Amino acid sequence: MEEKQKFGVQMEEKLKDWKQKIDGAKQSVSQKEGDYLEKYAGDLERLTEKYDAARYSLTLLQKASGGAWGELKEGFDKAYDDMKKAVTKAFERF
Template sequence: MSKKEAYQQKVEAQLDELNAEIDKLKAKAKKSSADAKIEYQDQIDDMQAKQKAVRKKFDEVKSASEGAWEDVKSGLDSAYNNLEDAVKRASSRFG
């Protein structure tokens, strides 16, 4: 397995964990009061925008050549860290 493939598998696993956490927050939002739903929805919208950015960068890594993927990796790492921070903030706030 190449370094690129190993990295992709690692990121996929991490994204699956974050996606599960976002799904938990969505479920909590559905059960909350109207005011709380608004707060939840703002956080969920932010996380979904960040998810989209991560997916875009992930697709760039996947389509990059074996020699060029590491150049794209830093953008994915940054986008992932932004998403992870948003999920952690929302989880601690609404957890």
């Protein structure tokens, strides 16, 4: 398996894990009492947007060829790191 395929498989698994964490946070927040959901709804939406951006970047990366792959990999790495930081920071507040 070439580097591009290995990387794609690894990132698919990592994104799947992060998606489960985001979904778990949404479920946890939705079960809280009072205005907890309203307070963190915006944060949860941003987490979903960050995940979607990373997912989209991975899709573009998997379709890329040759030299474009290197450039798109940098874009994916940035999107993935942004999502990871946002999720970690949000979990500290929840």
